[in-house]
Amino acid sequence: MATTTSRQARRLIVVAALAAVLAAAALVGIRAAGGSDPVATADAVASSVPSETAGELAPDVTFTTADGEQAALADYRGQPLVLNFWASWCPPCVAEMGDALRPVHEAHGDDVAFLGMNLRDEPDAAQRIVDATGVTYDLALDPDGAAFTAFGGLGMPTTVFIDSDGRVVEQHTGAITRDQLEAQVTRLLGA
Secondary structure (H helix, E strand, O other), rough: OOOHHHHHHHHHHHHHHHHHHHHHHHHHHHOOOOOOOOOOEEEOEEEEEEEOOOOOOOOEEEEOOOOOOOHHHHHHHOOOOEEEEEOOOOHHHHHHHHHHHHHHHHOOOOEEEEEEEEOOOOHHHHHHHHHOOOOOEEEEEOOOOOOHOOOOOEEOEEEEEOOOOEEEEEEEEEHHHHHHHHHHHHHHOOO
């Protein structure tokens, strides 16, 4: 009995130590990437899981577009939406913009809306990334992270898939590939 309890205690210590190492590595990665807050860049592990709000209406966040206009997420109701949180200081964000989001938007932009929400970034740095990646979908600013927090964002990049009724279908944390994005868009169109 004491041996089993001892093994369980060791396992718990190992799990706690591993969690601490991963948290420290995430913070080091954020600082190395120039991030100014503890939003983890999920470049090592990506996951696509139903969010806690799957099936519920997406939070009705308001935001400023890259053009300086006021808008709301509710403005996109009636059409499926791919909402992507990104930042210039997040290398996986930048990579997926050119490799996945731009080409899938070009292929399906008439049927599915795309919104890139820039998180806690310097406007000039964000604009340089937009110019370099050639994205043409709608862009917005989330300078204080309020929209990201409303969606329960845990890591960067984060992509949220919202159906035409404004309900959250799924949330993907980490870089998304073109094939993964195509599959999600097909799913949104079939919903």
